[in-house]
Amino acid sequence: MRTNEEMFNELDRFIEQECNCDEQELIAILHRAQEIFGYLPMVVQAHVARKLGINVSKVYGVVSFYSFFSMEPKGEYVISICMGTACFVRGSDKILERVEQILGIKNGQTTADGKFTITTLRCVGACGLAPVLQINDKTYGNITPEDVESIIAQY
Amino acid sequence: MLVNVKINNMEFQEDSSLTILQVAKKHGIRIPNLCYMMKEEVDLEHKPASCRVCVVEVKGRRNLVPACSTNVANGMEIYTHSERVRRERRTIVELLLSDHPHDCLTCGKCGNCELQDLSVELGIKKLYITGPMSQENVDVDEGSLRRNASKCILCGKCIAICDHVQSVGAISATNRGFGTKISLPHDCVNCGQCVQVCPTGALQQIDDTRTLEKILADPTKYAIVNTAPAVRVSLGEEFGMAPGTNVTGKMITALRMMGFKKVFDTNFAADLTIMEETTEFVSRLKSGKNLPLITSCCPGWISFVETQFPELLNLPSTCKSPQEMFGAIAKTYFAQKAGIDPKDMVVASLMPCIAKKQELKREEGMFDGMHGTDFAMSAKCVAKLMRRCGIDDLANLPDGQFDDPLGASTGAADIFGNSGGVMEAVVRTASLWMTGQVPKAVEYHGVFGAHNTREAYVSLGDDVKLHLCVVSGLANARKVLEDVKAGRVHYDAIEIMACPEGCINGGGQPINKLYEQKDVIAMRKEGLRNIDRNKAIRVSCENPQIKTLYADFLGEPNSEVAHKLLHTHYSNKQQTFEEETND
Structure with a gap:
């Protein structure tokens, strides 16, 4: 099991290096975040929002729109x-x-x-x-x- | 390109860049709509064309077209109110009403609701479309806002104003299809601009007038009130007067009739703020540290800096806002003078603002285990309460006078309600202290390419040349702050007001349907300027009651007592989500 810190570090690397902290990449970033964490709790959404310099409500709007994204932990x-x-x-x-x-x-x-x-x-x-x-x-x-x-x- | 169009059999020549809605409006034809919003004062046009209420008939086209997002074209023949249009429009509104609770009688927006007005206008007498409701009819209170998703028609005006005018982005559309709703606010600054544009009762301010009624009737409580500068030129609108009408005296009488033991002036505290803030400014100038000083009167802006720019928390003045200074002085200096236990005192304030309701709860503002202010009432709410107390003809009430010893104020305090006023008041006092003279009005010039952002150079004597900035609307403030942070600009002081144009356009101000908002703002602004021009004393440090307050109680500006009562501090308030919150 990886620690929270490791997971956030991996996400940050993806956001910075592959997405250039670009707001346009939000959906790709959320996909990766869900891969890393298994789901998208508010802490992760808030983290993504701050990284991209957008408000968490915008991230939440996207997460709640697509049924692929889940805010509940999923099984293995x-x-x-x-x-x-x-x-x-x-x-x-x-x-x-x-x-x-x-x-x-x-x-x-x-x-x-x-x-x-x-x-x-x-x-x-x-x-x-x-x-x-x-x-x-x-x-x-x-x-x-x-x-x-x-x-x-x-x- | 000029084109010939015919609207309702009248011929016009208009530019093809205009929409049918704009052309119709120009010629006095009102096409009803719910989701369209043109706010010239903030340069925002919102036309999602989602409500479909503005549909009109264009000859030769099979379907009706939305007037808000269809441009006029040569030879167009438009019918805005034909039988077919009226019938379709009625169906559209009936469909909206089929997914809307029918509790108008007890809804806080009753009488002020655009959907209700439209239903009356279209002559809807019976609701025959039934089906499941997309949202449950429950009020959810968050900060100063009361939200009811079942009353929302998804026009998106609140999101537009929060995103584009305030750059706060606290709310957004969530979920999809039938289940779409506006999210609970994240990092909301409670400016209330969303409440001002909501066409229905979906977003309202929390109305606590009933609690206040009980307090006013309680003989064990000593209730006093203070009135903000921007309210005296707007309250009259709730009673049929033109924007900008100065109703100070009548407002005082009305508040006394409602049962307040003393009616004081927030302006007194505004003068006090200037004494403290100017002293702080001069000392920061001398030390060269923590510049630019940014004004701290506006609680919306303070929430904004605490949630969006926590790295700049050394810049806002440590001065409390006038509302908070008033509360602190009322419960100490005045309570001692009048021989009243501050615990029995209830301090209410009459504000153009709903963020003030949150400001008074700040732990950072407490002294001796107490909060200074207990109740912040908006102009809108207080007008309701006045009516409930039998005051309907405000114009014909006799003029009252503010009570002593917290009632005198200078012209410098009145202009606090206008964007730029606090800065001008600081300059007046600073100049008098440093040069012995009061300058003529500060001459601002707009910043190229920026909205509601103005700069000025002011000389105080030979060696002090100040570069000042005045900005209102948080999106504009964000740009200035980014520039300050990156070192692209150097200011000595910045005034920031969260609402565009300042408190005169605050989130708790009356909504005036008789005028365009930009005209309402201009008239209120001029109203405050007139009060300032006609005041005998126009520099805060010359307010006689302020002089007495310092001589008898505070000592001097920024003294130890002053620090304890009149100053505060700020902290990082970014929402952390350690506790999971789901909408």
């Missing part, structure tokens, strides 16, 4: 089920139901041990593989509710 593995049109017509709602059933939590929630979080998203651009499920960066395509258990068991 985020299971995202695509609810885009192609995946949905090929039964991704059934996949979601099965994931919820196996983990015993609802969409948007995190398991008590902090291991899994379930989210849904709209279209990952892999409609040919519909229905699609992602666990962190790994994508599983053409899956059926029966496949879910063995996929989760890998983690």
Whole structure:
């Protein structure tokens, strides 16, 4: 586990060296911050705002607008089920139901041990593989509710 | 390019850079709107075209167009109030009302609400569109502001003024779609400019008039009041008088009728501020340290420097504001003289400002375990309370006089309400002390390319040449501060007022719908200048009651007693978020 200081240092390096402290890079910076911290609590938002010389309310406006950004801590593995049109017509709602059933939590929630979080998203651009499920960066395509258990068991 | 247009069958020749709304207005046709805002005094045009209330019919076009963001073009035939337009406009407002609580009777904005006025204007009698409400109808109090997201129509005027005019950026739109709402303020300075532009009851100032009513009726309390310079030229507007009308005497009578035991003048404390601040300024000039001295009368500006420029906290004068100096003197010097226990005293102030409500709570301003001021009432709120006490015809009240010993003031105090006034008052006293003469008016010239920013060179004797700056509006102040920080400019003193043009345009001032705001400001400004011109004494250090105060109580300016009661300090107030706060 990294210390807070290390995480903030990494974020600062990214903001200064790769983004030049440019306000225009806000979304890229928030993406990186969420990667580093796992979520975007107000302390992190305020830190980003001060670094860029903008008010924290502006940062908060962006964070609250995009569903990708989360202000709640997420589990170690985020299971995202695509609810885009192609995946949905090929039964991704059934996949979601099965994931919820196996983990015993609802969409948007995190398991008590902090291991899994379930989210849904709209279209990952892999409609040919519909229905699609992602666990962190790994994508599983053409899956059926029966496949879910063995996929989760890998983690 | 000049083009020919026809509006409601009248022909006009106008420039094609103008919008339909602007051309119509120029020719006396009022197109209703909720989200459009033109504030010439701060050079801000806000036209998100989001409310759609200003839609008009253009012959040959299938859809109605928003007048605020459609330019006129050659041969255009426009109908601003045709049957179709009126019908569509009514539907638009009905849709807005379908997601708006219907509690007008108990809403603080009732009678002053643009949405309510529009509903009446369009003859909406029945609300037949129903559906879920996007926000819960709850008031959330934060600082001096009361926010109710369910009353918000998302016009974005508050965000525009907070971002562009004040550069505070305390609020922004959050979430999206149906759930969009204006965020809780972060690092808000409580200037109240957002309250002044909100068309509905979504942003209001906290109204504590009911508490004050109880205090005024309590025989164990000794309630006194002091009145700020900028209110005496604006309060009359709430009672039908023109902006700038001097209602000092009538205001005094009204406050006595309401039950205040003594009516004193904040101007007295303004003269006192000048004594302390000029002394401080002269000593900083001599030492060459902590320059430029920046005025500290404005609590909005003080919050701004504490949250946005914590590295410059050595520059603001350590003088408390006149409101706070008044409270301290009232609860010590006056309480002793009158034989009253300061704990039984309630000190109220009548202010053009809502940031004053926060200033009085500052721990840094406490002395002997007490706060000086207990209540800061805005001009808007006090007018409500006056009506509640049976005062409706302010113009015909007899003129009263301020009470002794905190009621006398000089012309230098009156101009505190105008941007530039505090600086001029300092120059008058400093000049008299250093050269034995009072200069004619300080001649300012605008700073090229900067709004509401003025500079002046003033000579005090042969060796002292001062470079002064006067700036109002926090976005303008930010530019000056950045320049000072980077060493691009060198000033000896800067006056900063948070509200554009100073307290006469404060966040607690009456909202005047009969005039353009820039005219209201000009008339109030002239009103204060006139009071100054007609005063027998115009230099703070010659105020006889101030002389007595120093002789009997304080000793001399910046003495130990003066430091304890009249000076303060500042600290970094950037919000830290150690405690997680979610909106």
